[in-house]
Structure formats: structure tokens, C-alpha cells
């Protein structure tokens with residue numbers, strides 16, 4: 001990732017890609033106390049458009065607030081940084097990585113509170129779980145790793161350190177030949193994927209776990225809105241793994257993963273073992289929204305031209 005042409009927004013300036021560096025004694029590198037986002041821009045008829053930018057920036061600031069971290073830039077400056085990197089890198093569509101981290105001012109568990117640095121990077125990135133996954137669905141394994149307890153690192157902050165749990169779960173699942181992991185909460189109920197929220201469909205109703213142990217996903221919110229527009233009943237409740245086994249359809253949602261059908265969990269085929277009809281329609285509507293083809297949701301887009 002480091003050896004590329006282009007520019008990264010770093011503490012208020014566009015810095016050449018290869019020079020956007022930090023010291024090895026950077027606090028967040030040692031302890032994981034940082035916050036980040038994953039945002040996407042899609043090519044639309046009007047040019048590149050960032051999907052739900054304000055919602056992502058709001059969550060970045062909420063994550064920082066949860067961790068007691070204060071960001072040295074305003075939300076407006078962070079939003080503008082996204083537009084700057086699209087233009088500076090001549091991107092038509094991209095994935096963005098905004099991140100705030102403690103610099104190298106001090107080591108030891110307690111960071112130097114006023115030593116917060118912020119980046120916004122952007123680069124082209126295709127389907128996170130593969131084009132094939134979007135079409136045919138993926139194979140998922142229930143993880144032996146439990147999702148964070150609300151009083152250990154909490155789940156509402158998109159915090160760097162939380163992703164050690166995601167990496168362990170994802171590595172375990174992929175090493176066993178699956179595409180992704182499904183994590184349960186401390187009580188054994190379904191929480192989310194390593195980087196996705198999860199939905200199941202049974203008898204025409206759509207279910208998703210409540211947010212106690214899951215990230216408040218922006219794609220989750222988009223899909224709930226779409227499902228309601230389709231006239232589907234959306235129910236937030238505790239879900240057990242055997243409910244997933246017996247679902248008619250299941251899918252993951254995430255900015256990176258978009259709407260990815262799940263065709264199998266723990267070697268149990270879900271429904272017909274392929275992308276189901278309701279998932280197909282939700283996915284179609286999702287891509288219409290992000291690509292600016294749904295005028296009813298034009299307010300979710302920020303043009304980066």
C-alpha cells in the first residue's frame with residue numbers, strides 16, 4: 001500500500017503518498033487506541049459521489065467521543081478532505097480510510113491527549129468479499145472468538161484496537177476454507193461479521209440483531225430503509241445461530257462488503273444455497289442508491305467534482 005503515486009490528506013495538507021509516514025513510536029501503533037472509518041464513493045452520471053459522507057464523519061466523531069479522544073479538525077474539514085483526495089488522485093470510484101490516531105509524543109498507556117493526527121486516504125477497491133460472493137453468496141463459519149463485551153472495549157466505536165478481534169475471527173474462518181466469520185456475543189447470540197452487520201430473512205420478514213454488541217452500521221441503516229420501502233417488516237431482535245441455519249436467506253452488509261449474500265453457515269446450506277430473491281432485490285436497490293440511480297435517495301450522495 002505504501003509504494004504508490006498519489007496524495008493522502010494528512011493533518012490538513014495533501015502529502016505525496018510515499019511521504020505520508022509516521023514514527024515507529026506512534027502511540028496507536030503500540031496500543032490500538034485510534035478511530036477510523038470506511039467510506040465509499042461510486043461513479044455516477046454526475047461524477048464520483050461519496051455515499052452517506054456526513055453519516056460516516058458523524059460516526060468518526062462519535063467513535064472519538066466514546067474513546068475520549070478529541071479531534072483537532074472540524075467535521076466540515078474532514079468532509080472537505082474526502083473531496084480533496086478524490087480530486088487530487090483523479091478517482092472515479094474509491095474506498096476511503098479516514099483515521100485519527102495518537103502520534104509519537106509519548107509512550108506508556110496514557111497517550112498525550114493533544115497529540116492526535118488525522119489522515120484521509122482513498123484508493124480504488126472492488127468487491128470486498130469478491131464479485132463472485134456478491135452474486136453467488138459466501139460460506140461463513142461461526143467464530144470461536146466472541147464479539148467484544150460492551151464493557152471491555154465497547155462496540156459502538158469503530159476503534160482500531162477492536163479489529164484485533166475481527167482479524168482473529170476472519171483469519172480463523174479463512175484458514176478453515178470459509179470466506180468470512182460470524183461472531184456471537186458473550187451470551188452466544190449472533191452479533192455480526194468481522195466487518196459486517198448481518199441480516200436473515202424468514203417467511204418474508206427480515207431480522208437483524210439489535211446493536212448491543214454490533215457496530216451501528218451505515219449500510220445496515222440503508223438496508224433497513226430499503227427493506228421498509230419494499231414493504232418488508234424489519235425486526236431487530238436477538239438471533240441464535242440455529243435461526244441463521246434455518247433462514248430462507250441471509251446476507252452481510254457493510255461499506256466494504258456492500259450487500260453480500262450468505263449461502264452457508266457452518267456447513268449448513270441456507271435456503272436454496274444461493275442469493276435469494278429478497279436479497280437480490282435489496283442488493284439491486286442498494287447499488288441503485290450508491291450509483292445515483294435512485295432519485296429518492298439523492299440526499300445520501302455528496303458529489304466530489
Ligand code: PMP
Nearest residue numbers: 195196197215217218219254255
Ligand atoms: N461491523 C463491523 C465490525 C464493521 O467493521 C463494519 C464496517 N464498518 C460494519 C459492521 C458495517 O458498517 P458500515 O455499514 O457502516 O460500513
